[in-house]
Amino acid sequence: MDPTETSTPCEGNVPTTLDIPMDNNHIYLHGRLDPGRDESLWGLESLEAREPEKELPRVDDNSLLSTQNGNLSRETIQSCPLTDVIFQSISPFRFTVNLMADQFTSYLDAPLPSKPHQSYLVALPSELIDHILGFLGPTELAIISSVCHILYAHAKSDINWYRHVQENVPGVQITSPSPCKSYRDLYVSHDPYWFLSKYKIWFCDYFLTGKIIIARYDPRRGCLEGYRLLAERPAPAFEPWEADDEVLIHSFTPKCRLHLDHPVVHLDAMSSESPTSSKSRSVYSSNVETTMQSNERNGVCSNFLLTRAVQVRPNMQLWPPPNIPARQRVRTASQEAFVGSGHKPQKRSQVSTQAFRIRRWMEMTSQNGPGVHLGEEVYTYATLDPKVYTPTEEKPYRGIWVGDFSGHGCEFLLINQPDDEPFDETSVVQAEDETVEEWELRKVEEKIYRGTLEAIKLTGDPNVPRGEYTFISDDIGKDGFIRTATEARFNGARIVKSRGHVAARMFRDDKYIESQLIMISHNRLAQYWVEFGHISFFERVDIDQFLSPSNDPVNETC
Numbered sequence: 001m002d003p004t005e006t007s008t009p010c011e012g013n014v015p016t017t018l019d020i021p022m023d024n025n026h027i028y029l030h031g032r033l034d035p036g037r038d039e040s041l042w043g044l045e046s047l048e049a050r051e052p053e054k055e056l057p058r059v060d061d062n063s064l065l066s067t068q069n070g071n072l073s074r075e076t077i078q079s080c081p082l083t084d085v086i087f088q089s090i091s092p093f094r095f096t097v098n099l100m101a102d103q104f105t106s107y108l109d110a111p112l113p114s115k116p117h118q119s120y121l122v123a124l125p126s127e128l129i130d131h132i133l134g135f136l137g138p139t140e141l142a143i144i145s146s147v148c149h150i151l152y153a154h155a156k157s158d159i160n161w162y163r164h165v166q167e168n169v170p171g172v173q174i175t176s177p178s179p180c181k182s183y184r185d186l187y188v189s190h191d192p193y194w195f196l197s198k199y200k201i202w203f204c205d206y207f208l209t210g211k212i213i214i215a216r217y218d219p220r221r222g223c224l225e226g227y228r229l230l231a232e233r234p235a236p237a238f239e240p241w242e243a244d245d246e247v248l249i250h251s252f253t254p255k256c257r258l259h260l261d262h263p264v265v266h267l268d269a270m271s272s273e274s275p276t277s278s279k280s281r282s283v284y285s286s287n288v289e290t291t292m293q294s295n296e297r298n299g300v301c302s303n304f305l306l307t308r309a310v311q312v313r314p315n316m317q318l319w320p321p322p323n324i325p326a327r328q329r330v331r332t333a334s335q336e337a338f339v340g341s342g343h344k345p346q347k348r349s350q351v352s353t354q355a356f357r358i359r360r361w362m363e364m365t366s367q368n369g370p371g372v373h374l375g376e377e378v379y380t381y382a383t384l385d386p387k388v389y390t391p392t393e394e395k396p397y398r399g400i401w402v403g404d405f406s407g408h409g410c411e412f413l414l415i416n417q418p419d420d421e422p423f424d425e426t427s428v429v430q431a432e433d434e435t436v437e438e439w440e441l442r443k444v445e446e447k448i449y450r451g452t453l454e455a456i457k458l459t460g461d462p463n464v465p466r467g468e469y470t471f472i473s474d475d476i477g478k479d480g481f482i483r484t485a486t487e488a489r490f491n492g493a494r495i496v497k498s499r500g501h502v503a504a505r506m507f508r509d510d511k512y513i514e515s516q517l518i519m520i521s522h523n524r525l526a527q528y529w530v531e532f533g534h535i536s537f538f539e540r541v542d543i544d545q546f547l548s549p550s551n552d553p554v555n556e557t558c
Contacts, residue, residue: 028406029238031246031533036407038504044531046511047499122150129154138164138187139348158183168194169217171547179222179269186222189269192306195353196224196265199383201400201543203412203458203466204358205319205332206379208507210459210466212412213264213381214546226265227258229546231402231410241535242487247528249489252404252537257553258546264358265304266292288344289359299364305357307343307380308350319355320382321467323456324414328354332380355382388416394423394447396522401455403470403527403538408461413470413538415525419451449494450477453517455538462505471527473498473517482516490526494519500529 028036033044121129133141133154138161145155161183166174180186187194196202196215203212215226233254241247267290289303309328312318317333320326330352334343338357345351358379364372391398395417405411428446430439453473460466473480473496480496498517503510518526523540545551 028236028250029248029534030406031244031248033532035502035529035532044502044511044513047514048512122148126154130157130159133157134160134163136160138191156182156184161187165194168198169219170198170200171544172217172219172549174219176219177222178219186269189222190224190267192348192351193224193267193304195383196226196267196356199353199386200547201389202226202356202381202383203320204379204381205466208460208462208465210457211264211379212458214258214543215265216547216549218549220549222269224265224267225263227260227263227546229256229412229541230259231256231412231541233404233410236404242489243485247533247535249535250404250406250537252539254402254404254410254539256402256541256546260552264302266294267304268293299362301361301363303359305338305359305378306345307338307352307355307357308345309352309354319380320384323467323469324382325385325388325416325418326354326382327385328352330355330380330382334378337376338378355380357381384414388418389414391522396448397453397519397525400458400541400543401525401538402541403455404536405461406534406536408463411460411470412458412541414456414458415538416454416456417451418454421451423447423450446477449481449496451475463503463507464501464510465507468507468510469501471498471500471515471517472512476517476519485518490518490520493526495528498527500527 121132124132129151133144133151136144141155141160145152158177162174165177165183165187174183177183177186180189197217200215201212202215203210212229213226214229215224217223218225231254233252237251238248239251241249289305292302292304294300294302307330310316310318310331312329317331318329319332320329331343334340338344338359358381359376360379361376362374364374366372389399397415398417399415401413401415402410403413423446425443425447428439428443430436434442453476455470455472457464457466457468457470460468464470476494476496480498482495482497485491485493485495496517496519498515499512500515501510501512514530516528516530518528518535520526525538526535527538528535
């Protein structure tokens with residue numbers, strides 16, 4: 001266990017004070033007030049604490065559980081004729097038949113099969129059967145394989161199982177099912193944990209500071225793994241701002257990397273023939289925890305826990321926190337250390353693909369008796385809806401960013417542009433003295449620069465913790481526009497109004513203060529903290545560069 005980490009209780013009993021030293025805070029210069037001192041906050045003028053409206057949670061459309069809505073089960077297949085099951089229960093197949101109706105009329109209009117009990121489906125050429133089964137998910141393929149020997153052979157074919165593996169491992173091109181014999185075996189060996197690499201970004205509820213990990217698939221070893229994402233920066237330099245020589249600009253050139261020496265998640269491929277696999281990988285037992293292999297030599301053990309989403313109610317302690325848009329939320333408080341059935345899925349349809357938990361403890365072994373279980377901690381991890389961090393033409397600032405927080409070091413942020421109303425180009429009227437080219441350019445600018453931009457901490461610090469806003473620009477359009485920068489450092493950058501979020505330690509007496517957002521590019525922003533008298537930077541993080549193990553440094557060190 002990292003000696004710098006402190007134990008986090010399952011609920012309540014959080015300390016009222018926290019002695020976390022600021023990282024080289026004494027070397028940071030500020031033109032006005034020092035944000036590293038709590039007494040500096042007393043004299044700050046608060047802005048109206050108007051936070052964006054929270055979106056309602058929505059149900060996750062999980063492809064692995066697609067039979068949940070179709071009500072397709074083994075009993076259904078056994079009680080209905082095969083053609084009724086296929087045509088009535090599996091909508092992708094109905095779509096396929098409609099799509100291919102003209103092309104394969106000769107097959108559909110052919111005489112009855114020679115065998116009186118043979119289905120039209122199994123009478124089709126093998127290529128068509130494989131094409132049809134390609135529209136099915138993994139669960140449906142498993143069910144169809146129990147119908148007859150012909151469909152069993154097609155359902156086990158690697159033609160379809162390769163696709164199901166590949167779509168769950170972004171950033172990695174699969175060329176072999178090793179260490180398994182087939183892609184079907186590989187898929188089964190990691191079922192139902194493929195959501196880890198599929199959603200790739202996971203952040204946890206570690207007290208105040210949080211952590212963020214990148215989950216991926218390593219084709220060299222056939223394992224799912226997750227490593228902590230870190231950001232480092234060189235010693236800062238300070239220079240005065242041309243627009244106001246009382247304001248200091250803090251240099252920021254971060255370098256992000258994975259902490260490859262200590263995996264947070266490690267799940268090896270398990271053979272379906274293993275005598276322990278049926279027990280250790282079952283999702284139907286409420287008390288199942290998967291023991292993860294650990295290379296730590298200090299006796300630290302880790303278990304992986306599946307979790308289930310909850311219906312959100314007032315005053316619930318949830319993860320992700322309300323400020324972060326999420327498809328599902330899970331509870332973060334438990335009086336029974338999350339071993340109760342209410343926290344764990346009882347059947348496959350209850351498995352959350354948006355969250356999981358890690359249980360950690362120290363095992364003190366003894367030669368004369370059983371080991372002693374010490375210092376247990378449970379951390380909850382959640383992922384992000386790809387929509388909120390994937391930039392688009394109209395929302396180019398969405399993404400995962402790393403920011404400079406002076407003495408607190410580097411912190412990771414979600415920058416979200418939550419407004420999804422379609423842009424009405426007819427609302428931009430050409431002015432009398434405006435050329436067509438200028439008018440078209442203004443339409444493009446108004447399409448991009450509109451609505452709210454909010455920066456939410458995925459990792460935090462003792463003042464403003466993870467899950468809280470660090471700044472909000474209520475309107476990056478014309479209502480929030482201040483000016484276009486003309487000074488050399490930020491020449492051409494758009495500067496808009498924003499509100500910076502500050503607080504005393506332990507997130508006491510938080511308030512929003514005046515600030516300005518300097519929009520340098522779609523990959524770099526700066527925040528002018530007016531009353532602190534300094535400017536800090538934020539940079540976009542390219543998450544995809546960490547997904548392939550082939551991109552790892554040859555000699556990675558801590």
